[in-house]
Amino acid sequence: MAFPSEIVDQILCAYIVDRPFGRMQYGGSPNSWQDGSLDSWADFTASSGRHTVGVWDGRQYYETKFYRKDMCDAESFTSLLSCRLVSRQWDFSVCRLLQKHQWWNLHLDKNITFQRATSCIEGESSGSLKLIRNLCLDEMTDLRTFSRIYSYDNEAVSRFEGQDIDDDDILLNSYVDQITAADRRSTRTDFELHYDKGEELGLLRRLFDKLTNVERLRVAFPGAESENELQAQCYDMQGVDEVVATIQYGLRSPALYHLVDLSLSLPSTWHVGQLGSAMTQDARDRLCHLQLVIVDETGPSGSLSYTLGEDGNDNGDMTSVLDSSYAPSNVQVAYPNREHQAELWRFVASCRNLESLAIEATHYLQLEQLDWSPPLGSRGLKNILLRRMWANVSSIRRLLSTSSGSKLSPAVRRVVLDDVKIYAGGGNWEVVFNHLRTNCPDLELLSAEQLSYFSEHPRYVYNNRPWENFANVWTADNAEVNNDTRYLHMINKMMIQRSGSKSRGYPVFLDDWESEDEEW
Template sequence: MELPPEIIDQILSAYLMKWPLGEIWRWRMNSRDAWEIFAFSSSQRALGFWDGAHYYETKFYRQGMYDIASLLDCRLISRQWDFSVCRILRKQVWWSLQLDNKYTFERAVECCEAENGGPISWVRNLSLDTMDDLRTFERIYSYDYERFKDLDIDDDDYIILNSYVDQLKTADEWSTRSDFKLHYDKGGELRLLRHLFDKLTSIERFSVVFPSAESYGDLIAQCYDIQGVDEVIATLQYGLRSSAFCHLVDLSLAVPSTWHVGQLGSALSQDVKDHLSHLRLVIVDETGPSGSVEYIRFEEGNYDGDLDAILTSGHAPSNLQVAYPNKDYQDELWRFVASCPNLESLAIEATHYLQLDLLEWNPTSDSRGLRNISLRRVWANVSSICRLLSASSESLMPGAIQRVALDDVKIYEDGGNWEEVFDHLLARCPDLQIFCVTQLSYFTGHPRYECNNRPWENYSSIWTEYDDESNNDRKSLYMIDKKMIQRAGSSRYNYPVRLIDSSFDSEEE
């Protein structure tokens, strides 16, 4: 006798396990998984956990699948069991396509050709990653003044950008190749990907991850195969315009430049943008001056992150940054965000500092605004931050913000004080659950500026002037942390944020 569907679902729920959130310390949402854990983990009701020595309860936990192989075997019992298992897989499993592994595309196409669409018919979460073949060489620059001295050119950066040799990537411990080229033909993989886009029916969550690029302090920069990148972007635009993405609600893009954000964002119809709920935008090319906190080792005094002279920095840009500098094309990124009025979650993770005040995002009328926000390496005014923590101007309700992560956010010299942001959260954000900050600071011209001369290794929640008696930055931050911990139960087991420069642990002993 066939069991009722509710009973089957109850049995299969045993394959869905719950784990407490790991400690969030010096938080960076540098992966899709980390962002999902931060933004989408549960906080509705407390569950009990045993850590081997202590039993404790916490509201902060994540859900995942356990023993997928056995779960798949359950599909063989009957059609009803198969239907119930597929429903779980649709929600929980990501279908991963790897550009450097053609087999993943061939396998997906085989599934497409199966009867009734096969497994491809229940794909809801799709990712495209493992694209190391797009970062194929290093550009070695030099300052060849002799070559240009007769041309009356005294622009140091012009001389550097026109004095270089390219060197193919060489084998390392991670490499699976021995035949290195400037361009790998991915035409076969991309044709298969377009075929998949035509066959897919309803993608709800989509993730794209391009390889990162960095500079070295001796005018050497990792570079991309621009032809290959352009071909992938064009294929992704084709997919985003297809009917398969009409139901998209969650989009995560890790792309080389802010320009690429605009290219992919423009492929989405306004109808799709209107019902997009979760948006994560990550810039992965950190080459060139001010592209990483690590570069300050050589960029002496560049504490505002606004140095753009290559010779002074010693860190040269990639070929993509020369063509599409992140700062110059950031309007493309902000314009895309502004076109998505119903967002619940937003993450912006930059390399070169971006200007948050350029964002003109207005939630729909009567909306309570964002629930989750993560910002990394942005310049901001207090007003531009508080705007993202608030309900729409037409709503009488408080902001819906629940989880906030701020990493390396700088306030302009005339942009207000951090305590104003903290006070806003305390007074106007009653649903706040997690507040995780690190390396908050001010521009060097701000009255509350405090110097962190080794930011690549000196960490603090906030860098702010100690001697000013009217400075309540640390006090207001302490009040938020205290409120979050009291709401969660304790700092040791119930609240998943590791607090830097905190005395809460000692207070509980």
């Protein structure tokens, strides 16, 4: 007797597991934690914690699992093909499984991916578009087309003589643009400030018209950095606006009616507001997972590595280009991240049913501007990732807590805090760690890197080489009542014991970890 299709689906799904996190240890660069699997949003928000069994056939040990992330790999794919051969019913179940987990990547710089999309839209197989659940739009390096080289000399100053204009404004109005040659993978022979993408974007709109069941959407714009002295990578503003308008079209379309997972890597906080405004409130309420990454780090205080040349910028609040020598892109001149952060926070606050939230900034953003709280009766967020934030302890704890008045314990499972600074009067890190240690029974991972205090805080510690010196928490060790490091060590020990292995089971390694037993 054949099993019902639902049972076959459950049998196959039982063998789908999420690849364990790799070791997360600071390696000398601000983003080094991303060398592990935490750079994968899907891994970070995954709920699978199963340990699968294995089969020994007398010669070789076989693991009875398919890694969800690697289902395109030859070994996993071959195993799935073998499952399809069991019967027609199993064939259908495997197809449904692939439909759920596979991504369709459209590279905006590569014509071949759009040629395939064209064949799907116009060909006899257009009905297969209804099977697509996961859509990724990336590889847009054609949108970062030139570098801007600023100058501040006698000639530049003389042009503005007699005008009420400060030195930075003189600098920002004195520049030359240098077209960027395509990278080594490109087939371009023509280099321009603007590449016409009308055909590709028109096709993308037609694709949105055809899609019906997209549940996960990734959009990744290229990043921009400050180069050398007073030079910065810049964007084709017209091209960026055209791509943003096309994605807005998609967010308003029925194609994304079932969207529950949204990941946006955008040049500025202003662009977050532009895309967020295209979503209805119902669409925002359906979101369970939200990742927002700002990728333009040009200009003063845009990156931890810039502190190499930003003497005295202990709090990351330097704004003078002349003092910093790190120049802004044209996007940051038009839409500075910090000045437009309210649009980002409004969008996040309007997504009321989130389970996972990641906000990764370049220029420090102010977390206290976020007015978000879990829905009534909710246990709150499960997964939280914050990078490059200024914060109060209260604003951090609010994201790690249940709804107001709830007697339930918080749902927090995975927490990453990277380069977060607490204000002078904003409390102490030990309060955050103690909350996680005592009130979050489901906690399974805490990664803390480069956490610190504002220079006016009593626990502030000076880091003389912040671009390379590392600590999990920069905190004064001369205070008898300072439990910042102690509570973090307690959590680390607790997580290791829960995982069952100090060497392999738990992926976080504390920089100053000591082996002595601590009461917890």
